[in-house]
Amino acid sequence: MTAKDTVKKILDESFIGTMATVDNNKPYTRYMTFMNDGLTLYTPTNKKTEKVDELKDNPYTHILLGYDGEGFGDAFVEYLGRVSISSDEGLKEKIWNDQMKNWFEGPDDPNLVILKIEPESIRLMNKKGQPPEDITI
Secondary structure, X not given: OOHHHHHHHHHHHOOEEEEEEEEOOEEEEEEEEOEXXXXXXXXXXXXXXXXXXHHHHOOEEEEEEOOOOOOOOOOEEEEEEEEEEXXXXXXXXXXXXXXXXXXXXXXXXXXXXXXXXXXXXXXXXXXXXXXXXXXXX
16 A cells, blocks of 8 residues: 555544644644545634634644554654635535534534645654655645
C-alpha cells in the first residue's frame, strides 16, 4: 500500500481528530468530528463558536487524524489545510447524521455551518517507525 493509499484509508476510517486554529498569535486545539471526500475534510460546527471567528481571521488549520493509541508504529496523518465556512444547504444535508442532533435541530438549523478543509500539505507519520512521508496532493 502506498503512503497516499494509507492516508486515504486513515481519512476514511478516522472520524475524531484534533483541529488547531490561531487567535492572537496563539494556537488553540480542540477535538472535532471529520468526514472526507477524497483528501478534502469536512466538519460541522456552530457558526457562533470561537473557532469560526478565528478562521475568519486566519483560514488555516492543522489537523491530526488516525492515531489509535496502540503505541509505536501507529500511523497517523498531519494535515495542513485552508478552511472555508459554508452554509450551503446541500452540503449540510450531505454531512448530516443523527449524532449531530446533540448540537443542532437538523440540517436546516441556522447555526449549523460546515467547515470545508482543502489540503495544502499532508504527511503520513509514524507508520511502523518509518520517517514521515509527504503526500503529493
